Amino acid sequence: MKKRVLVSIAAVAASVLVLSGCAPSGGGGSEKTLNLLMVQSPSTTRLKTLVPEFTKETGIKVNVDLVPQAGMQAKYNVSLGSGAGQYDVVEAVSTNLSQLTASKWIKPLNSYLDDKSQTPSSYTSGFKGGVLDSLAIDGKTYTIPFEVGADMLYYNKDMFTAAGLDPDNPPTTLTEVLSAAKKLNKPEIGQAGFLARGTRQGNENSFSWIMMWLLNGGRWEDAKGKPKYDVLDEEAARKTTDQYATLMTKYAPSGVGNYGFVEDQAAMQQGKAAMWLDGATLGPSLEDKSASKIAGHVGYAALKGEGGNYIAGAVSGLSVVDTTKNDKEAWQLVQYLTSKKVGIDQALAGVGGTPGRTDVLTDPGVQKLYDPAYLAALSESIKHVNPEYSPVIPQGTEIRGAISVALSKILSGQASNEAAMNEANQEILKILKK
Amino acid sequence: MSEQALRLRTKSLPKQGFFSRDNNTTWYLLIGPPFAILFVLTAVPLAVSVYMGLLNWNLGDPAGSTFAGLQNFIELATDGAFWHSIGLTAYQVAATVTLQLVIGMAIALLLSQEFKGAQFLRSVYLVPMMATPVVVGLMWRMLLNTDSGMVNYLLSLVGIGKVDWLGNSALAMPSLIGADVWLSTPFVVVILLAGLRSTPPEVYEAAQMDGASGFKMFWNVTLPLLKPMILLAVLFRVMDSIRRFDTIYVMTGGGPGNATETLDLHAYFTAFTYLDVGKGAAISTVMLLIIFGVSFPVLRQIQKAQ
Numbered sequence: 001m002k003k004r005v006l007v008s009i010a011a012v013a014a015s016v017l018v019l020s021g022c023a024p025s026g027g028g029g030s031e032k033t034l035n036l037l038m039v040q041s042p043s044t045t046r047l048k049t050l051v052p053e054f055t056k057e058t059g060i061k062v063n064v065d066l067v068p069q070a071g072m073q074a075k076y077n078v079s080l081g082s083g084a085g086q087y088d089v090v091e092a093v094s095t096n097l098s099q100l101t102a103s104k105w106i107k108p109l110n111s112y113l114d115d116k117s118q119t120p121s122s123y124t125s126g127f128k129g130g131v132l133d134s135l136a137i138d139g140k141t142y143t144i145p146f147e148v149g150a151d152m153l154y155y156n157k158d159m160f161t162a163a164g165l166d167p168d169n170p171p172t173t174l175t176e177v178l179s180a181a182k183k184l185n186k187p188e189i190g191q192a193g194f195l196a197r198g199t200r201q202g203n204e205n206s207f208s209w210i211m212m213w214l215l216n217g218g219r220w221e222d223a224k225g226k227p228k229y230d231v232l233d234e235e236a237a238r239k240t241t242d243q244y245a246t247l248m249t250k251y252a253p254s255g256v257g258n259y260g261f262v263e264d265q266a267a268m269q270q271g272k273a274a275m276w277l278d279g280a281t282l283g284p285s286l287e288d289k290s291a292s293k294i295a296g297h298v299g300y301a302a303l304k305g306e307g308g309n310y311i312a313g314a315v316s317g318l319s320v321v322d323t324t325k326n327d328k329e330a331w332q333l334v335q336y337l338t339s340k341k342v343g344i345d346q347a348l349a350g351v352g353g354t355p356g357r358t359d360v361l362t363d364p365g366v367q368k369l370y371d372p373a374y375l376a377a378l379s380e381s382i383k384h385v386n387p388e389y390s391p392v393i394p395q396g397t398e399i400r401g402a403i404s405v406a407l408s409k410i411l412s413g414q415a416s417n418e419a420a421m422n423e424a425n426q427e428i429l430k431i432l433k434k
Numbered sequence: 435m436s437e438q439a440l441r442l443r444t445k446s447l448p449k450q451g452f453f454s455r456d457n458n459t460t461w462y463l464l465i466g467p468p469f470a471i472l473f474v475l476t477a478v479p480l481a482v483s484v485y486m487g488l489l490n491w492n493l494g495d496p497a498g499s500t501f502a503g504l505q506n507f508i509e510l511a512t513d514g515a516f517w518h519s520i521g522l523t524a525y526q527v528a529a530t531v532t533l534q535l536v537i538g539m540a541i542a543l544l545l546s547q548e549f550k551g552a553q554f555l556r557s558v559y560l561v562p563m564m565a566t567p568v569v570v571g572l573m574w575r576m577l578l579n580t581d582s583g584m585v586n587y588l589l590s591l592v593g594i595g596k597v598d599w600l601g602n603s604a605l606a607m608p609s610l611i612g613a614d615v616w617l618s619t620p621f622v623v624v625i626l627l628a629g630l631r632s633t634p635p636e637v638y639e640a641a642q643m644d645g646a647s648g649f650k651m652f653w654n655v656t657l658p659l660l661k662p663m664i665l666l667a668v669l670f671r672v673m674d675s676i677r678r679f680d681t682i683y684v685m686t687g688g689g690p691g692n693a694t695e696t697l698d699l700h701a702y703f704t705a706f707t708y709l710d711v712g713k714g715a716a717i718s719t720v721m722l723l724i725i726f727g728v729s730f731p732v733l734r735q736i737q738k739a740q
Contacts (some may be wrong), residue, residue, distance in 0.1 A: 398709075412691055
């Protein structure tokens, strides 16, 4: 019997040894290797191609993982939430910056930014217009942007003309957008009057709703400026929901409940919609002649809203993971990928949306590339940008989720505007109590 | 195997040494490694998952986790979204499995006959099974696209206007059920066809001599003989349908609203979108218990039928 037990233990031990042999080795060489995680997009795909240049300059190897948007949250949770130290640098976007900082998954970068031996002043001076300050949380900078956006209204000039609207005098308020959408909506010729995000996947529709809510004066705070998140029964939220529901159920294409920004962009490019409210980073693709039928016929408008900072400022940046053991090298990589040189390359390649650095926009080559009307609308929007458009608390994603489900119910006719938003408000209260 | 052959085979095995039939050490060494691998890969994660269900643990909370006992389960008992997802799961499972059984039986009966091209058809109907569920989900999402989907195009040829298959709360779940019926009915056919083809023809001949034919033959002879196979198909399909995730996630992501947020998706959103891994694990534990609860009676029926 003893022999059997011993043999069994030996067998299990041998298996464990064999299994452990399958685990990746910890390296052992002196050469540093960094792991970088980003959301898959044309911009990050381009960044990936520039990484070998960084390795050539510094000798630091970089493994790049590009994950589709829909799977990014799960990837964060598994790789950063477990503290496994799988990544050294990760992409942070406006929608999850609050969660990443509240969870202490990424570290403040001020010590690197202030250290002249690690960061030349020419690097920081390229971020003008308070971009870094606007991204700061509690006075600390956690991410360096490689793309800065602000929502704006894109419109098809030809459709404006055909509908008797002046393409040089586009709508600048949501009320005007509603009125124009009504005139532009022509389902009989397959033309929708308006487009925004409708799908609840990735909480996308809540982004469109928040854009409108900010314009209507909505903020994540009460009258005294204290944080408040159960705001869906307030006037700004009610007005926004009615406008969103009207635009999306009356003047958007059928099936818009399944549209994310990818479907919206395709519909605009194919000339199936007259107006589209979304982030500025998505604009340049409308002028891409190889993909867009409306290239050269796109108008851009910065919308006006109530109060200050009424524009949702979508920012994509790079952050150093809190648990990294290669922080100096990680900072070198962040600096490289957010440098002027890389920014210009991104802009000239036409994949980078709007560069995070303002000094990139002053480059003569880049200036030639962008439509002056787009740059004008972007500059106007950025003046009123609000990077904290998502609740800056760990439950922020869950709150956005509750709004997304409510909007999706409204679009699919599962619930009335009021019932859906009241239910979501109760859900938010429940989330906050946890 | 004849007695002589068995004797010869027994003779050929060494009585002593590593490969001896009586050497237990050999068996332990052979069974040990796969057992250890299975244990590490299944029992350990399962135990950890059940334990996680007892924790108050939000990944986004730097404070980490605390032991909460049955708190997550008590919260689930009063959580409307949880019960909504259980109801949707029950609807999805019942409709999918019923349709798969009915259609699967019809196809199996057809393919059990010998006719020209039967051999070819028996291979072709397996095609959906070869596709990965994510690809199937994407394919159906494209087919059912309101503006450019093939389904709406074909309907437009007979004068039917655009149908929002995945965006309409009343149509989204039936669309998902349809996609899974397409994907998994071949699996039911394989099992039922194997049962039909292994039934001795003498049984049918005897029944025919007794005057049975057509539906009577099917109801009184084929169906009772196929009972173990039908139950086996039900067992596999019910277990698979309860934990169906990939096609639903790709096609609707639980929407519109929460019209297709089944238990599996609800657990996923809770754990991996809202980071409440404790509650997510508790939902998974409940799901496991449901699968056990549904499977054991069917298993017992299979044993009885055999």
